[in-house]
Amino acid sequence: MRALIIGIGQCGTKIADLFALVDFETLAINTSKGDLEYLKHVPHERRILIGDSIVGGKGVNANPILGREAMKRDLSMIMRKIDSIMGREDIDIFFLTFGFGGGTGAGGTPILAEALKNEYPDSLVVAIGALPLKEEGIRPTINAAITIDKLSKVADSIVAIDNNKLRESGDDISKAYEKINYTIVERIASLLALIDIPGEQTLDGSDLKFVLKAFGSFATIGYAKEDASKLKNLSRLILKSFESEGLYLEANIESALYGLIAIHGPPEVLKANEIFEALNYLTHKIKGKQIFRGFYPDPREREVEVVTLLSGIYESKSIEDIIITARNYAQSFMEAKEEAETKKKELLQGLPDFDDIYP
Ligand code: GDP
Known part of the structure; x- marks a missing residue:
């Protein structure tokens, strides 16, 4: 079975880096030059800086709209790179790893997923994303809700990893991420390693593809x-x-x-x-x-x-919590915005045009 792991953004490239350590074909994509340099195992020629013309290698500061734009601008360069690594034939699965709560991964992954589906209609595109910790606040939750919505329309399956669930109590965040990333790679690598081993009652690539082709x-x-x-x-x-x-x-x-x-x-x-x-x-x-x-x-x-x-x-409390929190937030924000506009109008009502009064 031929698979390519593509990490997008900081979280995604860290996960791809672990896959590279256990000898998978990988590609790392980021808007932050520093984060790309920090990787240990993805070969240098497989690290792609995107959005340089808009953010100058400094990252998108958890803004998925910028992440989306960066991916769109450099998409043809990425597609050429994938072509040069894998050739056009027989790629079974693209695994896209990323964090739902940030900017580069959250914004860029749905764009890349859609392009891959168009270019490689016989290959599967499976998104593997980490859901934000509750303590990160509202913005990562909103970024996650937007990205869940977009990916569900283009990816074949979304493997969502709930950081809240996998974090062991007492661990600080970076230690927790390290362990979670290891867990992600250990399980997926174990599964992929078993696919295509010859035997009487073994699994092959078509079984895995059948199971993962699940309409987003x-x-x-x-x-x-x-x-x-x-x-x-x-x-x-x-x-x-x-x-x-x-x-x-x-x-x-x-x-x-x-x-x-x-x-x-x-x-x-x-x-x-x-x-x-x-x-x-x-x-x-x-x-x-x-x-x-x-x-x-x-x-x-x-x-x-x-x-x-x-x-x-389709029934997951981890996902529902994100969607409901984001929806409630959007509703109360729109109400607050309307109220502010009404108050502003009331406040300024009846003011004369001072241009006529000033000499
Ligand atoms: P980006 O570089 O703009 O795509 O942003 P990040 O990749 O830093 O994504 C931020 C989100 O991913 C946050 O909501 C974090 O919860 C999550 N995250 C960041 N780093 C890691 C990591 O190494 N492992 C896991 N599991 N989650 C991470």
Whole structure:
């Protein structure tokens, strides 16, 4: 399976940098020259500065309108770069990583997603974005709401990662981001590494594409791992990967259309009856009733690892909170603005034209 990871903005390029560390094809795009220089693993010729003519390499200061403009201006340069890296043929998936609450990623990602869909109609475009922390305030929430709306019209799936949910209490923000980014890359890289491994009951690229082609709805990845020597019941471990604490965002998994499960571990613990018990339960639980699965017995392995992908999700508290907060804010802002205009008119009413009075 051929995939290209494209990081956009600071958050997105940091995540792409970790993918580069584990040998994925990557590209890093930013309006901030400093942030691009700070990356460690994306090769220098794969780092693209955009919007230089409008912000001079200084970033867009969390303004998604500027981020959008920067991406539009330099889009043809980016498309040429992608062409030179990947060639025109057979790119299965573009993964676009970014932060929903900022400017370059939030503004630029929907523009790039749309261009990729037009240029590469047979490839999937999957957006992987971090949702803002509540404590960041209203602007990141509004940026996120705008970007969710735009991406839902152009991307095939949106993998939203709720920073609020994944942040462990006590961690400061930069430590928390570091851990969250690692979690994102670990799970997605584990899943991609298993796709296309030959075997009797394994997953291939077309299964993954089928699951992720979900008309711009939400997807999430779950994960559970256990020492094979301590494992009591594989069915329970599989179900754990679907439980709320294992997922990237607060979501009602029953609203999912498709699921995919990859199970990797020593052959003696991959017991068919335990696997099918969990698969049966989950197939009935999700709305679309379709779960793809791959089994990867590996005699060298000491741990059992379950990676789960759920797509087509439309009930998510993490997303609803953002949309409702942004909508309420917009409403009260418009009311306050109208009131200010009315008050201004009242205040200035009946004033003469002083130009006629002054000598
Ligand atoms: P941009 O460079 O203008 O696109 O802005 P950022 O990438 O800094 O995006 C800011 C948003 O992304 C904030 O709302 C943060 O919550 C989130 N964010 C920033 N850095 C990281 C990171 O390294 N990891 C994660 N998970 N989220 C981040």
